[in-house]
Amino acid sequence: MAARNVKMFGLALHTRIMLFMENTLQKSINRSIMLCIVLAAYTLLTLIFTYPVAFSSKLPGVGDAYWYLWDLWWFKKALLSFVDPYYTPYLFHPIGVSLAFSEITPLNAIISIPLQLAFGLIDSYNILWILTFILSGFGVFLLVEYLTGDSKAAFIAGLIFMFSPYRFAHAYAGHLNLLSTEWIPFCVLYLIKTIRENNKLDAVYATLFLVLNALSCYYYIIYVFIFTILYLTYSQYIYKNIFNLNILKRILLIQISFCLVVLPFMYPMLRDLLSSNSHYMYAGNFEIFSADLIGFLIPTEFHPILNNYFSLFYKTIYLTDGKAEYIVYAGIIPIVLSTISILKSRQAHFWGLSAGIFFILSLGPILHINGAKSIQLPYMVLMNIPIFSLAHIPSRWDIMLMLSLAVLSGYGIGYIFKHFNFRSIYKIIIFIMLVTFVLFDFLSVPFPVSTTTVPDFYNQIAMEKEDYAIIDVPFWPPYYYPQYMFYQTIHEKKLVNGYVSRTPDDVIQFLNSVPVIKYLTDLSQPSAYGNIENRTILGNEQSILNNYNIKYIILHKDLMTTDQFGSIEILLKQTLIDTQVIYENDFLKVYRINKIKLSAATPP
DSSP: OHHHHHHHHHHHHHHHHHHHHHHHHHHHHHHHHHHHHHHHHHHHHHHHHTTTGGGSSSEESSTHHHHHHHHHHHHHHHHHTTSOTTEESSSSTTTOEEOTTTTOOHHHHHHHHHHHHHHOHHHHHHHHHHHHHHHHHHHHHHHHHHHHOOHHHHHHHHHHHHTOHHHHHHHHHTOHHHHOOTHHHHHHHHHHHHHHSOOHHHHHHHHHHHHHHHHHOHHHHHHHHHHHHHHHHHHHHHHSOTTSHHHHHHHHHHHHHHHHHHHHHHHHHHHHHTSTTGGGGOOOOTTTTOOBGGGGTSOOTTOTTGGGGSHHHHHHHOOSSOGGGGOOOOOHHHHHHHHHHHHHOGGGHHHHHHHHHHHHHHTOSEEEETTEEEEEOTHHHHTTSHHHHHSOOGGGGHHHHHHHHHHHHHHHHHHHHHHHTOOHHHHHHHHHHHHHHHHHHTOOOSOOEEOOOOOHHHHHHHTOOOOOEEEEEOOSSGGGOTHHHHHHHHHOOEESOOOOSSOOHHHHHHHHHSHHHHHHHHHTSTTOOSOOTTSOOOSOHHHHHHHTTEEEEEEEGGGSOHHHHHHHHHHHHHHOSSEEEEEEOSSEEEEEEOOOOOOSSOOO
């Protein structure tokens, strides 16, 4: 009898174990299917919302998009050649330039290397660009699902973040580093899990995503650092037991591991930051690049329908030509849903506080309302603190505001579904309506693209094995012409020109110390015209250029006025002894600087 009971117990236990395993496996399969559906939906919507990027060989965005193409090219070239990628001799030849504070994006550059080998440079850039949308949405989906337990609310929250006007604005400007927001929600998710749950693996994941975040955009590691302080402070104030030994150990584990992994990548920045000549890194312009209060309520000019109704506002809230820094539209649906969640859900209060703080930070040191200055804000003090002074464009704090609004929207949708106890069919209808409203509110199609056509002359010199440098003209200021750096990815010759986001003083001094280069810079100014009678000609300019191994001066006729072009040609004829026009079409005129005997004068 006992043996029979043991046998029956064994069968019952086996049955329960099998049922548990089947249920667990089924849940795992169902969740995997759901996540695949979410990723597929985000991918499809991204391809539609960013049309025609995925269906053309052109480059999404303008301006700095060319610079980030160069960034991917240079990191590949440097790492495969085993040289320091944080310094390049290919810009500002012959002295080169540090890239430590040029807003490079090392993670994207490293990931791009196998992509470049497989698909080429432009397709690699476009793949990374598209992935930032998909993964940004997916990260917020996981975060909001974890916080609310509602997958429908999480899906909409992901849409709000991935298609936020901030992201489209910097996608338009070509800021691949600022577009790399995908790791922020993962950092936040595992930070919260590390504090809430007794699982060291969460701390490992938090460290991993902090590293990925830091190597994508150094602005965002500052933002996540401030968020972390805010979350810990709020949690301690509310729950009183956050700073217990176990949690402190996990936080310390994250900090130490993060520093150990990131230090080799951050060393060039720390080295330059501690240098006596580091003042150039503090760019200022806090007031100019602050968000306007009205900007949070005005649909962007990228909207194909609504932009016509708000064009007058754009003229007052855009303080410079860099429109990307002023686009902070929060969206009607996120604002409404966030208001509901703050009023009705106690769990959402932290996110309301987070939204408020990052909103104030994005406004900068002085409140602007439709272009008019108003009262001073806390940033007036904060901008003198080192961390805030390096993150010198206040409007970019908007990305943390949009993350907070996305989470608040998730709480708001969850409250609506639970409070009103809708039937399933009505929940689906409301879900579809909210998705539609959010997508329409943030609509930005067709997305602007830039040409990737390269002038034939650059293809020609790409065939030359000789190592030399070239000068592209116009040459003032260098950052007006990032396409020169894109052309360099084709011809791979060194440039006397260059463009980095924060130009070191020694580079400026060099450009001003070589007369012929200084004159080319001066005459390239948009208002430049006339002759060079008042300029001091030393008579050894060509010897200097020969000594610097500069072979070609390339005049871009389509980028200059007739007066500018004429003045520069006069300069070249009067200062250079032996040159030859070796290429000319409607857009380019190329002078070859022939080798002559060096003069007795010593080049600067």
